[in-house]
Structure formats: C-alpha cells, structure tokens
Amino acid sequence: MRRITFHIMMAMTLITILVLQVVGSLVDGNAAPQVRNGVMDVRGWDFRSQGLVPLNGQWEFNWHELLSPAAATAPRKVTYYAPVPASWNQFQLQEGKRSGAGYATYRLHIMKDDIDSLYGVWLPSIYSSYQLWVNGRLVLNEGTVSEDENTYEPSTRRRMAMFHMPGEQAEIVIQVANYSHQRGGIWQSPYFGLAEQTIRKSKMETVRDSILFGCLLMVGLYHIGLFIERRKDRYTILFGVLCIAMAFRIVTSGDMLLLSWLPMLSWSINTRIEYILMLIAAMTGVGYIRYLFTEDADACLRTYRFLIGGGSLLIGMTVSLPTSVFTSFLSGYQLYIVAVVLYIFAMNFRAIHHHRLGAYIALIGFAVLSVLVLNDILYSHELAPIRDLAPIGLVVCIFLQSLVISLRYSQVLTDLESVSTELIELNASLEQRIQKRTAELVHMNAHLEKNNKELERMEISRRHLFTNISHDLRTPITLIRGYLEVLQDEIVYDKAEQKKYIRLMLNKINSLNHLIGDMFELSKLEAGQVQFSKQEVLLEHFITHLEDNYKLELSGKGLIFACYNETYRDVPPASIVLRVDLDRMTQVFDNLIYNAVKFTPAGGSITIRIHYTAEKETIHIEVTDTGIGVREEDLPFIFDRFYKKDKSRNSSTGGSGIGLAIAKEVIELHSGQIGVESGQGAGTTFHIVLPAYRISSPQR
Known part of the structure; x- marks a missing residue:
C-alpha cells in the first residue's frame, strides 16, 4: 500500500509542477508589455533577465488583403485592430462574422531600445499558411500563402526566425491564408526576444514532444510484449495500442515532427493521421477499461458497442472528407471524446463499488487526464488561456494505468506462487518432509542457542x-x-x-x-510495585514548577539556569495538559539537573527547552548542560544500573550509578521516552518525550 501511495503522490507532484510551470509562464506573459493599436513598446524590457515577450494584444488587421510590406507600412487609415491570440472566425467586421476560410494581413510596429542584437520570433501553429516579413524582408515562409484557393498550400508547423533589428523601431508583417481548417488566423501567442532565447524555446517545445513520444512508445511496446507473453489479458495490448496511438499523435501536432521524419507526407495527410490517432486512442481506451474491469462490463455493453461504432464512423468521415470539412466538425469529435470519458468514469465507479484491484488508481489517472483534456477542448474554442495540457495529463494517466497493470500482474504472480507452493506441499516426498522437519529442528536449535547466549x-x-x-x-x-x-x-x-x-x-x-x-x-x-499518583498538570504550571525548584539554587552555585517554552505561538502553554505524577517527575529532573551540576564548572549553563508537537500530541523536553560531556562509546550504557566505574562521568563523583536508571523507568512508566546526546568536552543533552494533549478552553 505504501508503494502505491508513493507512485500516486509522485504522479500528482509531476502534474502539479508542470501545470504550475505553464501557469507561471502565463502570469509572466500577462506582466509583459502588450500590443496596443498595432504598437508594442518594449523599451526598457531586459530580455536577458525577463525573457521573451508574448506578442499579445491588438494588431493591425486587414481582412481579405495580402499587403506587401511596403503597402503595409505606408501611412493609411487602419480600420480594424484584431486581438492576438484569437482566430479570425470571431472578428466582427463590416461584412459580419468571418468564417475560417480566407486570407488577411497582420501588422505590428515595435518600439525598442537602440541595440543591434540578433533577435528572434517564435511562431506557433498559424492556420494554415503564413509568411513573416520583418522590416520589409521576407524571413519565414510556411506553406503557400495565396488569395486563390487553388494555388494555396497549407502547413502549420511551429517555426522560429532570427534577424537583426538595428535602430529603435521595427515592423513585423504576417500574411495568413487558410482554406483547409475550420478556424483560421493567429490563435496562439507568438513570442519575440533575443535569438538565443527563441532557439531555447523552440528546442524546449521539440524536446518536450520528443520525450513524450519516446516515453509513450516504450510503454506501449512493453505492454504489447506483455500481451504476447500472456494473451489472456487483452487489456495489455489495448493499453499498448493506446500509448502508441497517443505517441504518434504527439508528433503529428505542434512541431509536426512526423513531417520532418517523412517529408513526402502532406499537411492534409498529417492532419488526417492526427484525427484518426485521436479516435483510435479513444476507442482503445474504451476497450482497455472494459477488459480491465471485465466483471462489470456486461452492464455497459450497449454503450461500449455504441462508442466503438461511433468511433469507426468518425474515422470513416476523416478518411473520406476534405480536411476543411471534417475539421469543421471538431465539436463532434470533442463530444465523442466526452462520451468516452463518461463511459470510462462509469466503469471506474462500478469497479470501485465492487472493490476491484487498482480501481482507485485508475480513477485518479483518468480524472487528471479528463480535467486537462477538458482544458484543451475549451482552449480550442478560445475559452481557456492555457494550451497543450492534455499531453501532461496523458503521461500521468499512462503512468498510473501502468501501475494498475503492474498490480494485476503482481497479483497473478502471487496467486501462481501460492498455487505452486500448495502443489509442492501436496506432492512432496517423504525425504522432502524429513528435510523440512530437519530444517525446523535446525531452526529450533538455532533459536535455543540464541536463548542460551541470552x-x-x-x-x-x-x-x-x-x-x-x-x-x-x-x-x-x-x-x-x-x-x-x-x-x-x-x-x-x-x-x-x-x-x-x-x-x-x-x-x-x-x-x-x-x-x-x-x-x-x-x-x-x-x-511494577510502585503506585503512581498521576494528575493533570498544565504545561504552564509544569514550567513554573521547574523554574521554582532549580533556578535559585543553581544561581547560588554560579551556574546560569533558564527554562524556555518553545511551543507554537497559536498554542499557549495554558492550553496544554500533561498527566503525570509530579513528585516522580521531580525525582527525574533532580537526577538530571544535579547530575549536570556535578560536571558543569562555575560560569556554565544548564537549560531546559520545551516544545509541543500537535501532530503527535507530545511535548519534547531537552535538558542541556555545558559540562565535560560523555564519551561516545559510553552513551549506549548510560542508563544501565551501576554503569559508572571508569566508564562514564559518574566515576569521578561517587554517584551510585542508579539515578539515570530510575529516571528511565519513571519516564517509561509515563508512556514516554528518554535519550541522550553528548560528546567528550561538548556538554550533554537529555531528551524526554511525554504524552500531552490540548484542551479547548485554557485554564488558569
């Protein structure tokens, strides 16, 4: 159970850290300069210490115009400022609401410090082709931008561009055309900064996708290998296919690493593969949860068949319809994903109700994934500010599902071992029984020998x-x-x-x-023949009792004595109660204090520190002196009776060697503990832990 809890906590920690990083970057972006009426002022912004600037805000926007840089920079009346990031589907112009198909020109004027450094721009997936011009020079081209749908070619890979920007002003012009996707325009944040920062961001995006791809691919292949070894467990191959499908879907989106690996593929084929892999992952997820909790599957059999049929229909649509058509049904795909999630939760809750192995862990994994998938669905509809959290949730979910499968296999191995043990016992020969008895006798002899030594x-x-x-x-x-x-x-x-x-x-x-x-x-x-007269004593009164008993006497001996209360500020000592025999506890402290007096020279100090631990409901008392200390080799025996002759510091003072043994017995009979720390010439500290509890209304 501890191992399971550890894995769950590690997975939750991972998702928390990654989400906080994304949220942190979002907060940083909100603190950065904003584009206002087509102008961004980054003068005074220290790129090296403050990082990249998201180019968010109101850009100049020219709908159904692909303006050349000269035309874009010429003085003219701006009719519309478009928000970035946002798709142009939601822009309201004179002609009414825009669709995803069309073309436009975005323009941004940057005011910066007069530093001729190598700058860079990181561009997200812009749907679905674009050209980037900086100060009238074409620096980046992704796909083919055209007013004519027949000469236009889509491509939405994330890209970066580097360029020099001398002077205090710069112009950025982005021409965008889209006829292949249901949503067009710049609906993710571009970033501007120094070249090395832009390169780092681009590499981090690629590294993240590569790591996720590699992890999911390895997990998928591993579980397919498990199925080959044990074909009875269908959920292993379904889980493996799920991991591999999600792995390849990652490389078809974002940086579209698949197009880099296979340049002969077109953007439309890549997009079809992305949608198909999403559907395959959803269908195998449905099959995985069905066969994982197969005992509860019959109750939801119709729903299972409906989801498999619906997924197959969507795959057929994705294969046969043009890209611009099936992407316009994105909401339909997302509703299908929501239906899959609801089915998985229903199966999971039934499994929990019937106490199936691993049901709680599976539920946690799917819950994390569902929340982050919902975030990305909302982001695709421009209703959430943070993007690409689903891969993070997927990794956490895959990790926890792998743990569930591991638990299943561990249970199977345990059952096999149990059955094997029973078979061996049933078929054991007389010689094996004799060997068993002999082993028992050897064990008994060893135990007797140990007792004899004791x-x-x-x-x-x-x-x-x-x-x-x-x-x-x-x-x-x-x-x-x-x-x-x-x-x-x-x-x-x-x-x-x-x-x-x-x-x-x-x-x-x-x-x-x-x-x-x-x-x-x-x-x-x-x-156990001593009767203790235990009574409830407030910690405040206990501290006063110690001070009254020893402070005056020790001061007369030239020693500094202090008693410190180190309980929490919100836990006053008047609200903490000990149940002790005060006379017996005085006997303990007499032994400790007067023993310390013998070995502490004049001018030294003896201190008592007390603090309360609410979680354990105990008080921890430290009695510390600045005397000659005890040798390290003597510490394990310091509470033994008569342990004094040339062994501890009692040897030079004529002590009986019983006082500390009595103190230990008294403390333990109070359900407490006592220990010691010391070193030759470094003083001695006795630690006492006693039960205590807090009362709601302090007494006086």
Missing part, C-alpha cells in the same frame, strides 16, 4: 550486578570501620578531629542509605 549474557549481567553492589556496599563500610578503629584506639584526641571523623562516617552512612534506597526504588519500579 541467558549467559543475563547471568554475566547478574554477576556484574552483584559485584557492583558488593563493591558499592563494601567500600563505605570499610571506610566507616577504619574511622571507628581510629576512634576506638584513641589515635585522635582532638575534639575537632574526632567530630571530623564522625561527620565523615555520617556522610558515608547517608550515601550507603541513599544507595540502598535507590536499589529498592529501582527494583520496585521494574517489578
């Missing part, structure tokens, strides 16, 4: 424990005995000296009593 380790630990106890009890008793013998033999006569020895004996007895108490305390904690 018992040996525990026995060694027990002996070490008694050795440490013996040492820690015998040492103070031996010293006390020595002091008593001195007094008994009347070696010391001075009253002050005698009081000193008595005071030393009392200190040793107190230490011995403290050690025995700690040992009993730790034993009861480990045995």
Whole structure:
C-alpha cells in the first residue's frame, strides 16, 4: 500500500509542477508589455533577465488583403485592430462574422531600445499558411500563402526566425491564408526576444514532444510484449495500442515532427493521421477499461458497442472528407471524446463499488487526464488561456494505468506462487518432509542457542550486578570501620578531629542509605510495585514548577539556569495538559539537573527547552548542560544500573550509578521516552518525550 501511495503522490507532484510551470509562464506573459493599436513598446524590457515577450494584444488587421510590406507600412487609415491570440472566425467586421476560410494581413510596429542584437520570433501553429516579413524582408515562409484557393498550400508547423533589428523601431508583417481548417488566423501567442532565447524555446517545445513520444512508445511496446507473453489479458495490448496511438499523435501536432521524419507526407495527410490517432486512442481506451474491469462490463455493453461504432464512423468521415470539412466538425469529435470519458468514469465507479484491484488508481489517472483534456477542448474554442495540457495529463494517466497493470500482474504472480507452493506441499516426498522437519529442528536449535547466549549474557549481567553492589556496599563500610578503629584506639584526641571523623562516617552512612534506597526504588519500579499518583498538570504550571525548584539554587552555585517554552505561538502553554505524577517527575529532573551540576564548572549553563508537537500530541523536553560531556562509546550504557566505574562521568563523583536508571523507568512508566546526546568536552543533552494533549478552553 505504501508503494502505491508513493507512485500516486509522485504522479500528482509531476502534474502539479508542470501545470504550475505553464501557469507561471502565463502570469509572466500577462506582466509583459502588450500590443496596443498595432504598437508594442518594449523599451526598457531586459530580455536577458525577463525573457521573451508574448506578442499579445491588438494588431493591425486587414481582412481579405495580402499587403506587401511596403503597402503595409505606408501611412493609411487602419480600420480594424484584431486581438492576438484569437482566430479570425470571431472578428466582427463590416461584412459580419468571418468564417475560417480566407486570407488577411497582420501588422505590428515595435518600439525598442537602440541595440543591434540578433533577435528572434517564435511562431506557433498559424492556420494554415503564413509568411513573416520583418522590416520589409521576407524571413519565414510556411506553406503557400495565396488569395486563390487553388494555388494555396497549407502547413502549420511551429517555426522560429532570427534577424537583426538595428535602430529603435521595427515592423513585423504576417500574411495568413487558410482554406483547409475550420478556424483560421493567429490563435496562439507568438513570442519575440533575443535569438538565443527563441532557439531555447523552440528546442524546449521539440524536446518536450520528443520525450513524450519516446516515453509513450516504450510503454506501449512493453505492454504489447506483455500481451504476447500472456494473451489472456487483452487489456495489455489495448493499453499498448493506446500509448502508441497517443505517441504518434504527439508528433503529428505542434512541431509536426512526423513531417520532418517523412517529408513526402502532406499537411492534409498529417492532419488526417492526427484525427484518426485521436479516435483510435479513444476507442482503445474504451476497450482497455472494459477488459480491465471485465466483471462489470456486461452492464455497459450497449454503450461500449455504441462508442466503438461511433468511433469507426468518425474515422470513416476523416478518411473520406476534405480536411476543411471534417475539421469543421471538431465539436463532434470533442463530444465523442466526452462520451468516452463518461463511459470510462462509469466503469471506474462500478469497479470501485465492487472493490476491484487498482480501481482507485485508475480513477485518479483518468480524472487528471479528463480535467486537462477538458482544458484543451475549451482552449480550442478560445475559452481557456492555457494550451497543450492534455499531453501532461496523458503521461500521468499512462503512468498510473501502468501501475494498475503492474498490480494485476503482481497479483497473478502471487496467486501462481501460492498455487505452486500448495502443489509442492501436496506432492512432496517423504525425504522432502524429513528435510523440512530437519530444517525446523535446525531452526529450533538455532533459536535455543540464541536463548542460551541470552541467558549467559543475563547471568554475566547478574554477576556484574552483584559485584557492583558488593563493591558499592563494601567500600563505605570499610571506610566507616577504619574511622571507628581510629576512634576506638584513641589515635585522635582532638575534639575537632574526632567530630571530623564522625561527620565523615555520617556522610558515608547517608550515601550507603541513599544507595540502598535507590536499589529498592529501582527494583520496585521494574517489578511494577510502585503506585503512581498521576494528575493533570498544565504545561504552564509544569514550567513554573521547574523554574521554582532549580533556578535559585543553581544561581547560588554560579551556574546560569533558564527554562524556555518553545511551543507554537497559536498554542499557549495554558492550553496544554500533561498527566503525570509530579513528585516522580521531580525525582527525574533532580537526577538530571544535579547530575549536570556535578560536571558543569562555575560560569556554565544548564537549560531546559520545551516544545509541543500537535501532530503527535507530545511535548519534547531537552535538558542541556555545558559540562565535560560523555564519551561516545559510553552513551549506549548510560542508563544501565551501576554503569559508572571508569566508564562514564559518574566515576569521578561517587554517584551510585542508579539515578539515570530510575529516571528511565519513571519516564517509561509515563508512556514516554528518554535519550541522550553528548560528546567528550561538548556538554550533554537529555531528551524526554511525554504524552500531552490540548484542551479547548485554557485554564488558569
């Protein structure tokens, strides 16, 4: 399940990044200079830092006139300014609404800085032939522009042109003719800028199409190979054909790479191939979803047959009718695509209802693709500002559908392995059964050996424990005995000296009593015999309790003590509650604080930092000192009982070595955790994590 979630998140991240890039470029275009009444002022525009300028706005427009550059630049009264990007079908002139067929001249006057650099213009697909003139010179010709339909030749490839533009002014004239497509004119944004930027944009468009083509082609061939290996799963070959159809459709649109690969093809043939591939992809998509969820297919069988028949009819129209005719039925093709999408969603929802494997993932992929296809449909009707998002959605959809097929094959392999295992068990010979039993015995012996080693380790630990106890009890008793013998033999006569020895004996007895108490305390904690009196304590009161307990005493010892509350600003400490035994928690902090005092020189600091994590409902407490620290090799054992002799910093101070073990038991009995970070000479930080929760109405 985690692997599936990872793939879904990666695909959604990819689509989000790519869409944001497109939207970002759109925003940049809106911030760029605009064409107003046939004039664009780019003076002060830094092309190197601000990039290309989209030539969007109101161009001079002359309908049914192919003006020469000299005629276009001659002083004359302009009768109409046409918006770019927009098809001329929607222009309202004196003669009424224009159709897609016709010819016209667009003219733009550019005012720029007097820099004689090499400039460039990137032209999108202009329907469906055009000529570009710059300062009276023909720099680009795509197709054959003519007033006569018989001498006109269509071609709509994206192109770029480079030229020098000396001086502060420049004229751009674009002659456009169209008799082959239902929509004519410049209905995508041209771009103007430095030559290297124009080349980069052109290359990026080509690279994008090439990458998408290569990815889809490889995925398609791979799934066709899967079908060859396992012909039972028809959805694999349908998915493969879908990928290949979409791959070749990409190279028939945009830069029309197919025409570069096969120059003998005409524009009209390329356009027919583009439409046919779109229909083939839609039909194979219908077949793919039907055979993917074949258990639910019968309920929508009539719809499936209707869609296959409708797609076949549209393919027949595309093959037989002229380009200008079948492109005029673009809305019909788009309605067919919408019907396909609705069928796919209906099948997907039925599959989800019946808990089919991969149904949710397939739905996400088709949902992303459907939204972006809808965007491109709206763009084709000039109702959306962003173009060419469908290929991005297609890649995401293909990726997720490949994941669904992979899940299906993984399930098949799992089932096969399960069946194979059962057959092997049923047909296993006596020798194999003996080997199995022998293996089990070997495993049991290994387990027993492991347990034996664990018992040996525990026995060694027990002996070490008694050795440490013996040492820690015998040492103070031996010293006390020595002091008593001195007094008994009347070696010391001075009253002050005698009081000193008595005071030393009392200190040793107190230490011995403290050690025995700690040992009993730790034993009861480990045995679960200690009753905790837990109560709800506000974090604010808990912080005040810590400050009151230690601040004055540590200041008297020449140490800096501070307690910091680092909870979020919108989560006041008065709204956070801990459920703790306050006396036991004081015992924990006594061990940590006074242990830190022993190893922190005067002038050092001991700080407590507390912050609340709302997601985990815990508080994280850090107790940090600037003392001598603990060696790295000693850190794993610092919470072990009696771990002190020449091993940790307790060895030089006479500590019992039990305090931290008690602290660990108390914290864990509060359902918390305690850990430590330190380094020789770098101070020590103890980390405590305790459960906490937030109340709706803060208390005081």
